[in-house]
Ligand SMILES: Nc1ncnc2c1ncn2[C@@H]1O[C@H](COP(=O)(O)OP(=O)(O)OP(=O)(O)O)[C@@H](O)[C@H]1O
């Protein structure tokens with residue numbers, strides 16, 4: 287059965303996630319609640335910031351824990367399904383379309399939401 291959790295004012299709920307690569311424990315019981323706010327994740331190099339975002343986006347799947355977006359369990363969904371819900375991201379090592387404008391490059395991430403700018 288699918289778990290549904292909705293806490294008032296919370297859009298993204300990361301619950302006690304654990305992620306390891308072999309012997310390397312990258313995320314060891316991370317929980318974060320995100321409402322309608324701007325939040326930064328800070329930490330030293332290799333502390334697991336990108337891995338955390340990769341779990342939210344479905345590029346990585348934590349071995350334990352759950353991630354909910356607007357009440358839906360997205361923990362094991364593939365990235366394209368998560369993008370369909372409106373979760374976007376940029377990457378640390380960006381790869382631009384060189385023959386496109388800055389605006390064009392930004393709009394590449396928009397089609398899933400079906401909202402192009404005129
Ligand atoms: N796909 C992977 N396979 C094996 N190890 C990985 C993988 N992704 C991340 N790691 C390891 O997980 C740890 C955390 O890496 P991560 O990239 O999440 O850190 P970060 O906080 O984003 O670092 P930085 O500040 O350098 O961007 C590192 O030890 C890294 O080598």
Ligand SMILES: [Mg+2]
Nearest residue numbers: 335336337378
């Ligand atoms: Mg990183």
